[in-house]
Amino acid sequence: xxxxxxxxxxxxxxxxADGARPQDxxxxxxxxxxxxxxxxxxxxxxxxxxxxxxxQALDALRAxxxxxxxxxxxxxxxVKDNIDVAGLPTTCACPExxxxxTASASAVARLEAAGAIVIGKTNLDQFxxxxxxxxxxxxxxxxxxxxxxxxxxSSSGSASVVARGLLPLALGTDTAGSGRVPAGHNNLVxxxxxxxxxxxxxxxxxxxxxxxITVLGLTVADAYLxxxxxxxxxxxxxxxxxQPAHAPGLPPRPVxxxxxxxxxxxxxxxxxxxQAALARLEASGVQLKPIDFTPLxxxxxxxxxxxxxxxxxxxxxxxxxERPEAVHPVVRAIVEQARGKSAIDAFKAEYxxxxxxxxxxxxxxxxxxxxxxxxxxxxxxxxxxxxxxxxNSRMGVYTNFVNLLDWSAIALPAGIRAGGDKAGLPxxxxxIMPAWHxxxxxxxxxxxxxxAPWALGNSQRPLPPHATERTPLAADLEGRLxxxxxxxxxxxxPLNWQLVERGATLVESSTTSSDYRLFALAETQPRKxxxxxxxxxxxxPIAVELWAMPVEHFGSFVALIPxxxxxxxxxLADGRSVKGFICEPFALGQAEDITHFxxxxxxxxxxxx
Numbered sequence: 001x002x003x004x005x006x007x008x009x010x011x012x013x014x015x016x017a018d019g020a021r022p023q024d025x026x027x028x029x030x031x032x033x034x035x036x037x038x039x040x041x042x043x044x045x046x047x048x049x050x051x052x053x054x055x056q057a058l059d060a061l062r063a064x065x066x067x068x069x070x071x072x073x074x075x076x077x078x079v080k081d082n083i084d085v086a087g088l089p090t091t092c093a094c095p096e097x098x099x100x101x102t103a104s105a106s107a108v109a110r111l112e113a114a115g116a117i118v119i120g121k122t123n124l125d126q127f128x129x130x131x132x133x134x135x136x137x138x139x140x141x142x143x144x145x146x147x148x149x150x151x152x153x154s155s156s157g158s159a160s161v162v163a164r165g166l167l168p169l170a171l172g173t174d175t176a177g178s179g180r181v182p183a184g185h186n187n188l189v190x191x192x193x194x195x196x197x198x199x200x201x202x203x204x205x206x207x208x209x210x211x212x213i214t215v216l217g218l219t220v221a222d223a224y225l226x227x228x229x230x231x232x233x234x235x236x237x238x239x240x241x242x243q244p245a246h247a248p249g250l251p252p253r254p255v256x257x258x259x260x261x262x263x264x265x266x267x268x269x270x271x272x273x274x275q276a277a278l279a280r281l282e283a284s285g286v287q288l289k290p291i292d293f294t295p296l297x298x299x300x301x302x303x304x305x306x307x308x309x310x311x312x313x314x315x316x317x318x319x320x321x322e323r324p325e326a327v328h329p330v331v332r333a334i335v336e337q338a339r340g341k342s343a344i345d346a347f348k349a350e351y352x353x354x355x356x357x358x359x360x361x362x363x364x365x366x367x368x369x370x371x372x373x374x375x376x377x378x379x380x381x382x383x384x385x386x387x388x389x390x391x392n393s394r395m396g397v398y399t400n401f402v403n404l405l406d407w408s409a410i411a412l413p414a415g416i417r418a419g420g421d422k423a424g425l426p427x428x429x430x431x432i433m434p435a436w437h438x439x440x441x442x443x444x445x446x447x448x449x450x451x452a453p454w455a456l457g458n459s460q461r462p463l464p465p466h467a468t469e470r471t472p473l474a475a476d477l478e479g480r481l482x483x484x485x486x487x488x489x490x491x492x493x494p495l496n497w498q499l500v501e502r503g504a505t506l507v508e509s510s511t512t513s514s515d516y517r518l519f520a521l522a523e524t525q526p527r528k529x530x531x532x533x534x535x536x537x538x539x540x541p542i543a544v545e546l547w548a549m550p551v552e553h554f555g556s557f558v559a560l561i562p563x564x565x566x567x568x569x570x571x572l573a574d575g576r577s578v579k580g581f582i583c584e585p586f587a588l589g590q591a592e593d594i595t596h597f598x599x600x601x602x603x604x605x606x607x608x609x
Contacts, residue, residue, distance in 0.1 A: 003028045006165030006456040008464060009222045012075055016067075022074035023055055026117060029076055033120065033166065040139030041151075041160035043081045044088050045120035053087075054117050061115060065598020066605070069511050069543040070115030071229060078161050078170035079108060080154075081121040082128050083213065084202035088118070092204050093126040093136040096326035097319055105202025106237065107171065107213050107230040110573070113541070114229045119167060122157025126328040127316055128173055128206040129335065130154050131181045131375075131395035132384045135328045140381050144186045144458040145416075145425050148380045152182035152395065154206075155216065159186045162216050163457040169226050172214045175206045176303055177375075177399025179214030180411040184374030184428030187457055189445065190411035191215045191223040194435040195403065196241030197575075198227070199234030207311035209239065210303075210403040218456045219463065220412075220445035227438065232513070232575035243575045244436055250443045253285045254368040256431070260290035265394055267377035269417035273427040274373050277414045277452070281371070284451055289367060295359040300400030302356075304334070304393075306341075306349040308404075313338035330388045353404055360405050364434060369444070372398035374411045374428035398430065407432050410441040413454040480548040482507065483557075484570045484580030486518070487529040487600045490545055494526040498560055502553035511541035511598075513571040518542050519583070519591035520603060521564075529600050530564065530583030530591060533571075541573050543599030544580065554579075563587075 003025050007015075015025060033045050046054070058074065067073050079085050082092045084101040085108055091098040104112060112118070125135040133156025134140035141156035143149040144163035151160050155172025159182030162170045172179040174192045183190025191214060198213045205211055213230070217223035234240045258278065264271045278288055302308065312335045313320060316327070324332060364370075375395050384391050402409050414429040431444050453463040483504070488495040491506060512531070516539045519530045531542060549557065558567050564587035570580035597603040 003032075006218065006459045006461050007168055008219055008456070009072075009075060009168055009225065010464065012168065013073075016074055022058060022117070026051060026055065026074065026076055026119070029167070030119060040136075040141050041123055041157040043091055043093070043121045043123050043138055043157070046088070046118075050087060051117075057112075058115060058117060061113070064596055065541075065543065066602040067115075068509060068601060069541060069598040071225060071509070072111060073115035075116045075169065076119045076167040077111060077116045078120055078122050078158055078167055079118050080124055080158050080170070080172050082124060082173060082204040082206075083108060083171055085118045085121060088121050090121070090204060092128070093124050093138055094319070094326060094328075095137065096323055097316070101202070103202070105213075106199035106234045108202065110230045110232070111226065116169075122155075122161060122170060124156060125154035125178075126331045127204070127312065127335075128154040128175060128178055129312060129331045130392055131177055131399075132388070132392050133157075133182065134381055134384050135330050135388070137328070140385075142381065143378075143425065148382075149378055149422075149425060150185065150381055150384055152185035152375070152378075154178040155182050155214070158216050159183060159188055162186075162218060163188055165218075165457050165459055168218055168222055170216045172216055173203065173206070174212045174214045175210050175403055177396045177402070179212070179216065180399050180409060180430055181375050181395050183216055183411040184430070185378055185426060187413045187416075187426035187428075187454060188411070189217045189220050189223045189413070190374075191217070191227055191438070191441070192402070192409045192411075193227055193231065193438055194241070194408045195406055196237075196239050197231045197243060197436070197438070199232070199237040199240050201234055201236040201240075205311070205315045207308055208315070209311065210308070212403065220410075220442055220449050224438075224442045228574040232573065250368065250440045250447075253287055254444070255287040255289055255366070256281075256369050256371040257289045257291045257363065257367045258371050259293045259398075262373065263376055263397065265377045267422065269420050269422055270373060270377055270427050273415040273417065274429065277429050278371075280452055281448075284447075288371070291363060295356055295363065296401045296405075297397075299353065299356045299360065299404050300396065302349055302353055303400050303404060307338075307346040308349070309334065310338040310341045310346065357405055368440070369431050369433040369437075372430050372432065374398065374430045378422060378425055402432055406435045408435060408437050408441060409433070410445050412445055412448050414452065480550055481554055482578040483547050483549050483554075483567075484510070484512075484544040484572070484578050485547060486531050486542060486544050486581050488526050489581075490600060498557060499547050499549065502549055502557055504547040504549040504553075507546045507548050509543065509545055511543055511573045513573050514541050515539045515571065516542050517593060517595040518597070518600070518603075519588050520594050521583070521587060522590045527604070528565065529594070529603070530588060531570075531581055532583055532585060532588060540595050540598060542595070543601070544570070544572075546578065
């Protein structure tokens with residue numbers, strides 16, 4: 001099978017199902033990238049030996065649990081070069097800062113454990129300081145649609161390689177919009193989660209209290225899957241947080257606030273596309289409410305004009321003290337502002353932030369979210385080089401306040417400019433909601449994707465049919481419970497009928513957290529496994545299916561479950577807690593430990609005649 005560009009995750013899975021091997025497809029991809037050395041989107045790429053090692057590790061994962069427990073099996077991934085990947089240098093776009101980590105960042109490790117393979121590290125505004133993608137000694141990253149224009153930053157390289165269809169997913173980071181602005185400039189989905197939902201362990205911080213690892217993808221579903229895989233509490237990150245209960249689903253007629261006086265900096269084409277997006281949404285039933293964004297802009301001003309710049313200085317303090325000339329001049333000028341900030345300034349700014357947060361909460365009352373342009377305009381690389389600070393600030397008008405207010409957001413494609421000096425360049429919209437509303441954001445994104453489908457990246461390839469089908473989300477489960485099944489109730493297994501006759505529907509395949517062990521119980525008919533939670537680090541992710549069951553039928557289902565099995569709360573790999581099968585420990589004395597298979601299907605395959 002020949003490797004093509006602009007493949008979604010479904011395209012990659014289909015290729016493997018049709019007999020393609022990761023060795024062939026990923027080998028061809030690596031060779032293609034290696035032949036294009038000098039591409040400013042990349043800082044480092046795996047060599048052939050490094051890829052072979054990773055493919056060997058992927059084979060071991062498959063042998064232990066089969067493909068069913070690897071939702072990202074053989075998927076190539078790019079990682080912004082301020083996030084650690086074992087064996088590849090972390091430079092933060094500063095060669096003098098570079099080091100080579102022996103372990104991957106927690107978020108990367110979770111993606112790798114799900115079968116993804118990091119192909120290389122991508123360029124960025126140095127130390128993730130910028131929204132333009134030109135502040136790097138490795139070169140300015142051009143826009144995927146028109147090389148004269150900026151790609152946006154700081155996750156410029158990650159956006160470029162996905163928009164050009166080299167791979168389906170890339171990690172970026174977002175402190176002031178660095179994962180959303182480049183998505184908007186390159187016709188991509190940019191998903192910025194709640195602070196602390198994804199571990200920052202292994203991330204070189206920009207502002208440690210605000211940073212988020214983000215996903216850039218071609219479709220909403222692809223980005224959301226990556227987020228769910230890499231999300232979850234991590235004790236190694238002091239700012240990691242446990243996810244609370246899911247927010248309720250998006251109502252059929254959501255109310256979204258829009259800026260009453262949007263600023264376009266003369267970009268009439270962007271204004272026209274935004275107005276067209278609003279009209280399309282209103283026609284679909286969305287209610288729009290113009291509001292004054294002044295309090296939000298005041299919050300945004302705190303990020304660069306206030307003492308939070310001191311966090312950027314703290315992240316590279318030794319380099320700034322010992323080798324300041326190694327830092328990009330524009331970045332250095334920004335970071336050096338920290339020298340004039342005091343602890344008193346920091347506390348005063350925090351008091352002001354909290355006061356503005358109360359005002360922002362009132363703005364959010366009675367609405368479901370904010371709908372804004374991802375960026376109000378775009379500039380050429382030459383224009384930004386000539387006026388690096390003022391034009392950079394324009395990119396963050398509608399992004400800078402989000403992290404300071406602990407909100408979540410999704411950037412979505414919203415058309416291609418049709419006229420003027422920016423003709424042919426993408427425009428994007430962003431929906432902003434409170435913390436932990438990622439499922440709602442994704443639900444809106446899927447609605448928009450069906451309402452206004454876009455071509456994939458910078459290609460002419462339309463969204464494939466599967467991309468416009470709504471993926472069942474926890475937000476869709478009103479009146480239903482998610483039940484995780486691990487053995488005889490799996491699809492096609494002897495007791496699956498007990499779920500089906502109660503109106504339960506399959507939502508997704510997933511895995512438990514790594515704190516479980518699986519046993520084949522003795523003398524059970526039909527054969528059944530037992531799932532036991534163990535101490536942290538003593539288990540392994542176990543493949544499960546999540547079924548949505550009407551609440552009114554849950555009791556009759558539980559009544560059918562014989563001892564030593566029962567229903568309890570299971571912790572999934574993405575941090576969610578759901579109801580699922582557990583086993584009383586007394587029954588495991590004569591049971592066979594089958595944890596290493598990673599799931600019941602893989603175990604049954606091993607003993608089949």
